[in-house]
Amino acid sequence: MRKTNFKVDIIPILFLTVxxxxSVIALAYVNSITYEKIETAKLDAFKEKLSVHFADMTDFTSNDANDCYIVFxxxxxxxxxxxxxxxxxxxxxxxxxxxxxxNIISTDDLIIRGLSVISHSETPGLGDKITKSSFQNQFMGVAFSGIELSKTGGAIDAISGATISSKGVxxxxxxxxxxxxDSLVELVSSVEVS
Known part of the structure:
Protein backbone atom coordinates (compact mmCIF):
# COMPACT_ATOMS: atom_id res chain seq x y z
CA MET A 1 0.00 0.00 0.00
CA ARG A 2 1.28 3.40 -0.98
CA LYS A 3 1.89 6.12 1.60
CA THR A 4 0.00 9.36 1.24
CA ASN A 5 2.26 12.06 -0.08
CA PHE A 6 1.03 15.35 1.36
CA LYS A 7 2.38 17.50 -1.50
CA VAL A 8 1.02 15.31 -4.26
CA ASP A 9 -2.28 14.12 -2.78
CA ILE A 10 -3.54 16.67 -0.25
CA ILE A 11 -2.36 20.10 -1.47
CA PRO A 12 -4.25 19.94 -4.82
CA ILE A 13 -7.43 18.99 -2.96
CA LEU A 14 -7.00 21.85 -0.50
CA PHE A 15 -6.21 24.28 -3.31
CA LEU A 16 -9.32 23.32 -5.29
CA THR A 17 -11.45 23.53 -2.15
CA VAL A 18 -10.21 27.07 -1.50
CA SER A 23 -15.77 31.40 -6.25
CA VAL A 24 -19.00 30.63 -4.40
CA ILE A 25 -18.52 33.61 -2.09
CA ALA A 26 -17.74 35.89 -5.04
CA LEU A 27 -20.81 34.72 -6.96
CA ALA A 28 -23.04 35.15 -3.92
CA TYR A 29 -21.69 38.67 -3.41
CA VAL A 30 -22.25 39.66 -7.06
CA ASN A 31 -25.75 38.18 -6.92
CA SER A 32 -26.58 40.18 -3.79
CA ILE A 33 -25.43 43.38 -5.51
CA THR A 34 -27.25 42.79 -8.81
CA TYR A 35 -30.40 40.98 -7.64
CA GLU A 36 -32.40 44.11 -6.84
CA LYS A 37 -31.39 45.81 -10.10
CA ILE A 38 -32.37 42.74 -12.11
CA GLU A 39 -35.75 42.48 -10.36
CA THR A 40 -36.38 46.21 -10.91
CA ALA A 41 -35.53 45.84 -14.60
CA LYS A 42 -37.91 42.86 -14.90
CA LEU A 43 -40.69 44.82 -13.19
CA ASP A 44 -40.12 47.82 -15.48
CA ALA A 45 -40.24 45.58 -18.56
CA PHE A 46 -43.45 43.99 -17.30
CA LYS A 47 -45.03 47.41 -16.63
CA GLU A 48 -44.10 48.41 -20.16
CA LYS A 49 -45.87 45.32 -21.55
CA LEU A 50 -48.95 46.11 -19.44
CA SER A 51 -48.99 49.76 -20.52
CA VAL A 52 -49.19 48.69 -24.17
CA HIS A 53 -52.68 47.35 -23.45
CA PHE A 54 -53.64 49.73 -20.64
CA ALA A 55 -52.37 53.15 -21.76
CA ASP A 56 -53.90 54.99 -18.78
CA MET A 57 -52.59 52.47 -16.23
CA THR A 58 -51.65 54.05 -12.90
CA ASP A 59 -51.05 50.88 -10.87
CA PHE A 60 -51.52 47.13 -10.76
CA THR A 61 -51.81 44.43 -8.15
CA SER A 62 -51.19 40.72 -8.36
CA ASN A 63 -51.05 37.39 -6.67
CA ASP A 64 -47.56 36.67 -7.99
CA ALA A 65 -47.77 32.96 -7.30
CA ASN A 66 -50.45 32.54 -9.97
CA ASP A 67 -49.42 35.27 -12.43
CA CYS A 68 -52.80 37.05 -12.32
CA TYR A 69 -52.99 40.85 -12.32
CA ILE A 70 -55.57 43.60 -11.92
CA VAL A 71 -54.72 46.86 -13.67
CA PHE A 72 -55.99 50.18 -12.35
CA ASN A 103 -67.95 40.84 -14.61
CA ILE A 104 -66.19 37.49 -14.26
CA ILE A 105 -68.41 34.53 -13.49
CA SER A 106 -67.00 31.97 -15.91
CA THR A 107 -64.28 31.85 -18.56
CA ASP A 108 -67.02 32.57 -21.12
CA ASP A 109 -67.18 36.12 -19.72
CA LEU A 110 -63.56 36.85 -20.61
CA ILE A 111 -62.78 39.06 -23.59
CA ILE A 112 -59.23 39.49 -24.83
CA ARG A 113 -58.04 43.09 -24.81
CA GLY A 114 -54.59 42.36 -26.19
CA LEU A 115 -51.68 39.96 -26.35
CA SER A 116 -47.93 40.42 -25.92
CA VAL A 117 -45.16 37.88 -26.30
CA ILE A 118 -42.80 38.12 -23.34
CA SER A 119 -40.28 35.59 -24.63
CA HIS A 120 -39.96 32.81 -27.17
CA SER A 121 -37.40 30.76 -29.09
CA GLU A 122 -39.34 30.26 -32.31
CA THR A 123 -37.72 30.02 -35.74
CA PRO A 124 -36.68 33.44 -37.11
CA GLY A 125 -38.76 34.40 -40.13
CA LEU A 126 -41.49 31.83 -39.40
CA GLY A 127 -42.57 31.13 -35.85
CA ASP A 128 -41.26 34.45 -34.58
CA LYS A 129 -44.13 36.10 -36.46
CA ILE A 130 -46.12 35.50 -33.28
CA THR A 131 -44.52 38.78 -32.14
CA LYS A 132 -45.98 40.72 -35.07
CA SER A 133 -49.02 42.93 -34.53
CA SER A 134 -50.74 41.32 -37.54
CA PHE A 135 -50.93 38.07 -35.55
CA GLN A 136 -51.47 39.52 -32.07
CA ASN A 137 -54.20 41.97 -33.13
CA GLN A 138 -56.42 39.05 -34.15
CA PHE A 139 -56.99 38.33 -30.45
CA MET A 140 -58.34 41.81 -29.63
CA GLY A 141 -62.03 41.70 -28.77
CA VAL A 142 -62.23 37.91 -29.06
CA ALA A 143 -64.24 36.09 -26.42
CA PHE A 144 -62.44 33.29 -24.61
CA SER A 145 -64.65 30.73 -26.36
CA GLY A 146 -63.44 31.98 -29.76
CA ILE A 147 -59.75 31.45 -29.10
CA GLU A 148 -58.99 28.71 -31.57
CA LEU A 149 -57.79 28.51 -35.13
CA SER A 150 -60.22 29.65 -37.82
CA LYS A 151 -59.93 26.30 -39.60
CA THR A 152 -61.55 24.70 -36.53
CA GLY A 153 -64.23 27.38 -36.13
CA GLY A 154 -62.32 29.94 -34.10
CA ALA A 155 -61.37 33.55 -34.72
CA ILE A 156 -57.59 33.22 -35.15
CA ASP A 157 -55.77 32.66 -38.45
CA ALA A 158 -52.60 30.58 -38.12
CA ILE A 159 -49.32 31.98 -39.36
CA SER A 160 -48.53 30.39 -42.73
CA GLY A 161 -45.70 27.91 -42.22
CA ALA A 162 -45.84 28.27 -38.44
CA THR A 163 -48.97 26.42 -37.40
CA ILE A 164 -47.23 24.84 -34.41
CA SER A 165 -46.24 28.27 -33.10
CA SER A 166 -49.77 29.59 -33.67
CA LYS A 167 -51.27 26.60 -31.87
CA GLY A 168 -48.71 27.04 -29.09
CA VAL A 169 -49.95 30.58 -28.46
CA ASP A 182 -60.08 30.63 -9.94
CA SER A 183 -57.04 32.62 -8.80
CA LEU A 184 -58.09 35.54 -11.00
CA VAL A 185 -61.64 35.48 -9.61
CA GLU A 186 -60.24 35.32 -6.07
CA LEU A 187 -57.93 38.27 -6.75
CA VAL A 188 -60.75 40.34 -8.27
CA SER A 189 -63.00 39.52 -5.30
CA SER A 190 -60.33 40.54 -2.79
CA VAL A 191 -59.85 43.90 -4.51
CA GLU A 192 -63.58 44.61 -4.79
CA VAL A 193 -64.06 43.81 -1.09
CA SER A 194 -61.18 46.03 0.05
Missing part, protein backbone atom coordinates in the same frame (compact mmCIF):
# COMPACT_ATOMS: atom_id res chain seq x y z
CA UNK A 19 -10.81 28.06 -5.16
CA UNK A 20 -14.36 26.68 -5.05
CA UNK A 21 -15.14 28.44 -1.75
CA UNK A 22 -13.79 31.78 -3.00
CA UNK A 73 -56.56 53.62 -13.80
CA UNK A 74 -56.61 55.79 -10.70
CA UNK A 75 -58.81 53.70 -8.37
CA UNK A 76 -60.92 52.09 -11.10
CA UNK A 77 -60.28 48.62 -12.50
CA UNK A 78 -59.05 49.07 -16.07
CA UNK A 79 -58.77 45.35 -16.79
CA UNK A 80 -57.03 42.12 -15.94
CA UNK A 81 -53.93 40.36 -17.16
CA UNK A 82 -52.67 36.81 -16.97
CA UNK A 83 -49.25 35.43 -17.80
CA UNK A 84 -49.55 32.39 -20.03
CA UNK A 85 -47.12 29.80 -21.34
CA UNK A 86 -47.44 27.58 -24.36
CA UNK A 87 -45.25 25.15 -26.26
CA UNK A 88 -44.20 26.26 -29.71
CA UNK A 89 -41.98 24.66 -32.32
CA UNK A 90 -38.82 26.09 -30.76
CA UNK A 91 -39.73 25.72 -27.11
CA UNK A 92 -41.67 27.62 -24.48
CA UNK A 93 -43.62 30.75 -25.43
CA UNK A 94 -44.31 33.18 -22.58
CA UNK A 95 -47.27 35.51 -23.08
CA UNK A 96 -49.09 38.34 -21.39
CA UNK A 97 -52.83 38.22 -22.03
CA UNK A 98 -54.73 41.44 -21.31
CA UNK A 99 -58.43 41.05 -20.54
CA UNK A 100 -61.34 43.50 -20.57
CA UNK A 101 -62.76 44.45 -17.14
CA UNK A 102 -65.91 42.36 -17.42
CA UNK A 170 -53.60 29.55 -28.56
CA UNK A 171 -53.13 26.46 -26.38
CA UNK A 172 -51.00 28.49 -23.98
CA UNK A 173 -53.68 31.14 -23.58
CA UNK A 174 -56.50 28.64 -23.14
CA UNK A 175 -54.71 26.28 -20.75
CA UNK A 176 -53.16 29.06 -18.66
CA UNK A 177 -56.41 30.99 -18.26
CA UNK A 178 -58.31 27.82 -17.40
CA UNK A 179 -55.65 26.89 -14.83
CA UNK A 180 -55.54 30.38 -13.30
CA UNK A 181 -59.20 31.34 -13.59
Missing amino acids: VVCV TNDDIAGYAVKATGSGYGGTIELLVALEPT INGIVSSIEARF
